[in-house]
Amino acid sequence: MDRHIRVGARRRVRGAINLYYYAAPRTFYPLAGRMARVFYAVAVVLGAIGLYIAFFVAPTDAQQGEGYRIIFLHVPAAWMSMFLYVVMAFWAAVGLAFNTRLSSMMAQAIAPTGAWMAFLALWTGALWGKPMWGTWWVWDARLTSELILLFLYLGFMALQAAIDDPRRADRAGAVLAIVGVVNVPIIYFSVQWWNTLHQGASVSLTRSPSMAATMLWGMLVMALAFWMYCLGATLTRVRAIILERERRSDWAHELALGKERDA
Amino acid sequence: MKWESLGQFLAMGGYALYVWGSFAVTVAVIAVELALLRVRGRAARKAAAAPPEGDAS
Numbered sequence: 001m002d003r004h005i006r007v008g009a010r011r012r013v014r015g016a017i018n019l020y021y022y023a024a025p026r027t028f029y030p031l032a033g034r035m036a037r038v039f040y041a042v043a044v045v046l047g048a049i050g051l052y053i054a055f056f057v058a059p060t061d062a063q064q065g066e067g068y069r070i071i072f073l074h075v076p077a078a079w080m081s082m083f084l085y086v087v088m089a090f091w092a093a094v095g096l097a098f099n100t101r102l103s104s105m106m107a108q109a110i111a112p113t114g115a116w117m118a119f120l121a122l123w124t125g126a127l128w129g130k131p132m133w134g135t136w137w138v139w140d141a142r143l144t145s146e147l148i149l150l151f152l153y154l155g156f157m158a159l160q161a162a163i164d165d166p167r168r169a170d171r172a173g174a175v176l177a178i179v180g181v182v183n184v185p186i187i188y189f190s191v192q193w194w195n196t197l198h199q200g201a202s203v204s205l206t207r208s209p210s211m212a213a214t215m216l217w218g219m220l221v222m223a224l225a226f227w228m229y230c231l232g233a234t235l236t237r238v239r240a241i242i243l244e245r246e247r248r249s250d251w252a253h254e255l256a257l258g259k260e261r262d263a
Numbered sequence: 264m265k266w267e268s269l270g271q272f273l274a275m276g277g278y279a280l281y282v283w284g285s286f287a288v289t290v291a292v293i294a295v296e297l298a299l300l301r302v303r304g305r306a307a308r309k310a311a312a313a314p315p316e317g318d319a320s
Contacts, residue, residue, distance in 0.1 A: 055272075056265065066276030070285045077289070116292050124285040131281050229293065236300045243307035256311035 025102050025242040026251050032242075036235035043228035050225050053218035061215075068215075070128040075202075075219050076226035078121035081149060082184050084114035084230060088156070089181045092174035102238075104170035105245065107177060108160055109238035113230050115153035121146055133197055141190035142198035145183055152180040166245055 011021045022028045054072035061068040088110040095104030125143065126136040137143065156173050163169035186193075191200045202211050203219070211219075246252040266272040275282040 059265070060276065065278060067278035067281055069275070069278075069282050073285050073289050113296065116296055120289055120292055123288050127281040127285045131278055233296055233300060236304065240300065240303040240307040243304075243311045247307070247311035247313075252311040256308045259308050259312070 023100060023102055025105065025246055026249075028102055029239055029242050029255070032235040032239050036232045036239075039228045039232035039235065043225050043232060046221055046225035046228060050218055050221035053214060053221060058215045058218045059212055064132060067128070067131050070124050071202075071215070072218050072222045074121060074124040074128060076223040077117050077124060078146065079223055080226050080230050081114055081117035081121050081146070082187055083227075084110050084117060084234075085149060085152070085177075085184055086181065088114060089177040092170070092177040095170055096174040096178075101167075101170075101245075102242075104167075104174070105238055105241045106234070107173065108170070109234045109241055111153050111157050111160075112237065113233045115150060115157065117226070117230065118146060118150035118153060122150065129197075138197050140196040140198055141194040142187065142196045145187040145190050148183055149180075149187060152176070152183060156180075 011027075012018055022031055050072065054069060058069070058072075060066055088107045091103045091110070092107035094100060095107060122143070125146075129138070130136050156176050159176055160169040160173045163172055190196060191198055203216065243252055243256065247256075273279060273283075
């Protein structure tokens with residue numbers, strides 16, 4: 001009984017790696033595993049460097065003392081929460097437009113990590129707000145729009161979980177994800193558009209950053225570490241999703257049996 | 264080294280609760296997410312390894 005489905009695209013076309021080859025869940029599965037290991041390793045290295053800068057190199061802040069060091073976790077988490085949402089909506093939209101299964105699986109894999117990042121941004125923000133503003137929470141534009149971002153992630157996950165047919169769930173989730181994108185620029189520009197308790201951006205593309213160089217470097221290295229971690233976690237999750245959805249296919253069955261024997 | 268003692272480092276200039284509270288929860292979130300991923304991956308492999316006939320869902 002040899003009914004292996006032939007993989008449509010060739011791995012290499014005229015010497016170059018053919019990216020369409022990896023658009024099939026079956027071929028992406030092992031690649032995602034190798035990539036995830038690399039991203040985790042880079043995340044650990046960058047995280048160690050970033051934390052060293054954060055706690056041992058960056059100077060004490062003139063106004064906020066040592067309390068400002070929350071920035072090294074807060075800003076990377078907040079950036080990732082917004083960035084991941086855009087990436088999630090992008091893959092959801094690609095899946096909706098071109099009916100590519102793997103794109104929709106990527107969107108589904110990103111959502112929980114994005115939700116965790118939004119939660120961390122809110123949590124570290126509350127712990128920063130209490131000593132500096134005197135309150136854990138305030139309904140200002142920045143905080144409220146970030147909370148809405150968390151609810152968008154949770155809504156996307158709940159909607160997908162509520163629909164049994166995965167392809168229908170993908171389409172419904174994609175519409176929600178795409179509509180919710182409008183919230184991301186609202187979060188980003190909220191500190192300019194409204195009079196918020198939250199401070200303005202410390203880092204901007206158009207002017208020099210309003211912080212010491214070592215603080216900035218620590219923050220950027222930590223942001224990269226968070227990014228690499230999120231890539232690793234997303235790819236690990238997409239592997240699980242691929243197996244969940246393809247579990248009736250021969251390749252997934254044989255792969256799982258091989259894994260079971262090895263384990 | 265900018266810290267004179269371990270105690271001073273842990274005190275974080277009086278912001279220990281806020282700085283370490285942020286740090287601890289971040290570490291916990293990463294640990295929980297990785298643990299959940301492990302469980303989910305194992306369950307997916309087990310489901311795919313099961314014979315197709317016995318799969319009702």
